[in-house]
Amino acid sequence: MDLPFVVATLTRRGLLTPGRPIRVASQLGALRKWGWSLAGELRQAAARDPGRTAVIDEQGVGLTYQELLDRAERLARSMRAGLGVQSGDRVGVLCRNHHGLIEAVVAAMLLGADAVLVNTGLSAAQLATVAEEQSLRVLVHDAEFAERVLGLPADVQRVDERVHEELIAGALPGDQLKPPERDGRTIVLTSGTTGTPKGARRPTPHSFGPLVSIIDRIPLHARDLVMIAAPLFHTWGYAALQVAFALRATIVLHRRFDPAATVAALAAQPCDALFAVPVMLQRLLEVPPPTPRPPLKVVAVSGSALPGGLAPRFMDVYGDVLYNLYGSTEVSWASIAGPAELRAAPTTAGRPPHGTRLRILDDTGQPVPEGRVGRIFVGNEMLFEGYTSGDRRETHDGLLDTGDLGRVNADGLLFVDGRADDMIVSGGENVFPSEVEDLLTRLPQVREAAVIGVPDPEYGQRLAAFLGLHPGETLDPEAVREYVRHYLARFSVPRDVIFVKYLPRNATGKVLSRELRRYYG
Structure with a gap:
């Protein structure tokens, strides 16, 4: 990523403002030594802004950056x-959103x-499988x-919240x-919506590049709430969390998402940004x-597709602050899609940010014509390093297969049509x-x-x-079918229409297709 672009973006977002020389030197030294x-x-955040509040829990617990670092170091x-x-071991973290999760992850990496x-x-059962496959020590x-x-x-040591505090105190x-x-890595489990989750090794950033790619398109600023x-x-x-630390932001966390509690918190705290699914x-x-x-400037979402119509409905209530x-x-x-793009095309995934390459390829690895559906391949600084099982994803010219199908229109906007294995x-x-x-939404x-x-005995498959x-x-089910028939081709009309109280979802909000298929034995 070119230096002038990096400097201009960091300046725009308030990260290159002058500070006390000794703190700036300490901040840069922390990044040089610890990466x-x-x-x-x-x-680096504790070195530059030690007294700034880093985390506010829903219980009202507020820790400064220096206090959070001290606790993580003691835990380590x-x-x-x-x-x-020791270095190279694996520490599992099974926690909801609170400062203890952050301390455990940082403590592991410090070692x-x-x-x-x-x-x-x-x-x-899934947890036991993950513990064994990932060779967890703790x-x-x-x-x-x-x-x-x-x-x-039996060889996995368990640390609950009481022991967590005892380790810090002792x-x-x-x-x-x-x-x-050896740098400690972060291993994120895939969503596991269709089976056992796999461990994906996340790379450690080596520069400001990944941060700049995001905050250039999503207007987050230093010291935001x-x-x-x-x-x-x-x-x-x-x-x-990574972006917030880089910005020396104050982070508000609730263990569980509750819409009424979130609205109340947004009203009580003048939050600048909300990250959600x-x-x-x-x-x-x-x-x-x-x-x-609320004075929100950014509501940033990711993790699953935006249902049709959700983006404009949300922005009609909360303002044109949505980034997908x-x-x-x-x-x-x-x-990344910004508010203007989501107003014009509510289902768009937007455009690649600076430094990211995106191609739509056919099954032979050749580019498809504009507007034609193909496989989405992506290249950037933060492609994963492979699954912990040793499996890898298909690549073409340094671009990684996302597993999704999509198309790019004449305006350069990406539209994702779904998982390749869902078609x-x-x-x-x-x-x-x-x-x-x-x-339907x-x-x-x-x-x-x-x-x-x-499965369908006549057509092979049906919706x-x-x-x-x-x-x-x-x-009425027939009214639903007639509605789809009016807008889409006959083969897109669902033969079965089933009403449920709630769709089964995992903890990140993705629909569990395997649970729905149980209706069919």
Whole structure:
């Protein structure tokens, strides 16, 4: 990434403002010694703004950057002395959104250990499988998961919230930490919507480049007040945490997302930005909005597709502050859509940010014509390093396969049609369930919709639509089919229309297709 662009962006976002020389020198020294990992970002923030509040929990606990760093360092020393954690080990973190998760991840990295971010929605059996496959030495977990961790392998040491605090309080003084010979990595588990989640090794940034790519398109600024509602164990929530540390922002966290509590917090705290996943926006629109409108400048979402019509409906209530980042655990980011783009084309994924390459390729690796659907390949500084199982993704000319299908229109806007393995063939025709979902969510009675392919003896596959309706609303299945028939081709009309109270979702808001397929045995 070219230096003038980096400097201009950092200046625009308030990161190159003058400061006390000794603190600026200490900040740069921290990055030089500890790198750009979460631990390095916390160190640089504590060096530059030690007294600034870093994290505010929903219980009202506020920790400054220096206090947060001190706690993470004490935890690291105790994990090394008392639990035997060494460079190259793996520390699992099964926590909701609070400062304890941050401390555990940073402590692991300070020792050169890998932090494995564990999805809070995993069952006991899935958790045991993850612990074994990831060779966890320690699992740091919230007290609420005490029963779920009982089935872990015997050699995995468990650290609940009480032990977490005891380790911090009992840290030996004077045992100074030095940069490890090996950088600790972050391992994020894939969503596991269709099976067992896989561990994806995330790279450590090596410069300002990744930060600049994001904040150039999403107008976040130094010392902003940022609420992170997206789960921190998810790629998007964790990315928000990294960005917030880099900006020396104050972070507001709630253990669980609750729309009414979030609205109340936005009213009580003058938050500049909110990081969320799309389903959270739907939930926020179901409760009375705060009055007056909160002074949000940015609402940044990622993690799943924006349902049709959600973007303009949300912006009609909260203002033109919505930014949609399309990416994945494997490619980090691919494109970003801003408010103007989402007003013009509510389902667009936007354009690639600076320094990102995006291509739409066919099955032979050749570019497809403008507007034609193909496989989405992406290249940037933060492509993942492979799965912990040793599996890798297909690449072409340094670009990584996202696993999604999409197209780019004449204006250069990307549209994602869905997962390649979600596309079905019905009677010889290719059908994209996401196109039908977007249409169905435009019905005023429909709260949420999911469309999947199911076996059909005549056509090979057919569409089944699962609809959650707003309270008090009703719909006739044939009316739903007629509505789709009016707008789309006959092969896109769902033969089955099933009404459910809620769609099954994982902890990051993605619909669990495997749960829907259980309706068919």
